[in-house]
Amino acid sequence: MDNKQNQLPLWEVFIQGKNGNPHxxxxxxxxxDKNMALQNARDIYTRRGEGRSIWVVKSDNIIASTLDEEGEFFDTTDDKVYRHPTFYKVPEGVKNM
Amino acid sequence: MNTKDAVYNFCLRMADNNLISGQRLTEWCSRGPILEEDLAMTNLALDLFGQAESFFDYAASLNGNVKSADDLAFLRSERQYYNNLLVEQPNGDFAVTMMKQFLFSAFQKLMYEALTESNDDTIKGISTKALKEAKYHFRHSSEWVIRLGKGTKESHERVQLAINELWRFTTDMFEMNATDEELISTGISANLETIYGKWNFVVGEILKEATLAIPDAAKIIKGGCNGMHTEHLGHILTEMQYLQRAYPGATW
Structure with missing residues (x-):
């Protein structure tokens, strides 16, 4: 049997570790369905206290750039160093940068 | 019956329920319908073992730890087990397992809710912690019951067969004996008749949503809280206790 026919839809899981952190x-x-997705995500990815909030989204709903587009998407920023925030010093005590 | 003996018996009953239903769930380990559900069921089992351990520890401490929690789990025979008949029933297919879990989790959730008001501080503490887990178990299993009931023709038939098979063991969860009498009068445990009323409502609502029919309660089977069991418990204990029986005191 085609394995794909036997599989439930795929979902991507995003976990927020601490309040204020990104997922x-x-x-x-x-x-x-979405309830099962949340519970499965909880059971698989937060068993050791990794999270306080979970997002799930159907993988189909994520639009991804392709490798073919890599050049036009990303290479053009290579020679624009002035856009990189490397001229600043990160103050002490700032976490999660 | 004095209060201490009643608390001891009650803790064994609670622990046995958790231990046996956990043991049944572990039979699914590596055999789940999908990887996610395989992990979910073993997660539930681990929660239940944790709850069993808390009640066994408390029971052992009441008798000066002459028998340890492990002794209580692994060195009693079936007539000394007080778990409900429902939890010892075979897993059957996935629908039977989830239906069994649903009927039991609904009971546990209501029981722990009531026990958070217990006059016994240890039972109150264990129940407050366990309630969070029981709520999740109820949610997980009730959603499966609804999903199977409203799923395909086959899933509906199978989950209806499951409840037809299991319904006769449900009354047993609310059987009371001298232990309950003593604990109700001292405000340590709840009146199971009250819990039964709530359970019927909660379970009825979910079954209605799942488009499942409640079977006729023609053949009621009871006896768990008095140590009277179906043939299945002996088989579970044979497997579960093998190591401690064959190699007494073995540790690893």
Whole structure:
């Protein structure tokens, strides 16, 4: 049997570790609906106290740039060093930069 | 019956329920329908083992730790086990397992809610912590019951068969004996008749949403809280206790 027919839809999981931190991509899971997706994400990615908030989104709903576009998307910034914030000093005590 | 003996018996009943239902869930380990659910079920089992341990520890301490929590789990025979008949029933297919979990989690959730008002501080403490887990177990299993009930023709048939098979064991969860009498009068445990009323409502709502019919309560089977079990418990204990029986005191 085609393995894909036997699989539930794929969802991407984003976990927020601490209040104020961004949600970070943790991985993906399979689930048939949004409730199951949240619970599966909770069971798989937050078993060791990793999170306080979870986002799930159907993988189909994520629009990704392709490798073909890499050049036109990203190479053009290579020679514009003045856009990089490297001329600043990060003050002491600032975390999560 | 004096209060101490009643608390001891009650802790064994609570621990046994958790231990046996946890043991049943671990039978799914590496056999789940999908990886995610495999992990979810073993997660539930771990929660239940944790709750069992808390109640066994408390029971052991009441008798001066002459018998340890491990002794209580691994060195009693089936007539000395007080778990409900429902949790010892075989897993069947996934629908039977989830239905069993749903009927039991609904009971546990209501029980722990009531026990957060217990006059016994240890039972109150264990229950307050366990309630969070029981709420999640209820949520997880009830959503599966709804999903299967409203899913395909086959999933609906299977989950209806599951409740037809399991319903006769549900009344047993609300059986009371001298232990309950003593604990109700001292405000340590709840009146299971009250819990039964709430349970019927909660379970009825979910089953309605799942478009499942409640079977006729023709053949009611009871006896768990008095140590009277179905044939299945002996088989579970044989497997679970093998190591401690064959190699007494073995540790690793």
């Amino acid at each position: 970070r991509h943790a991985g993906s899971i399979h689930a048939s």
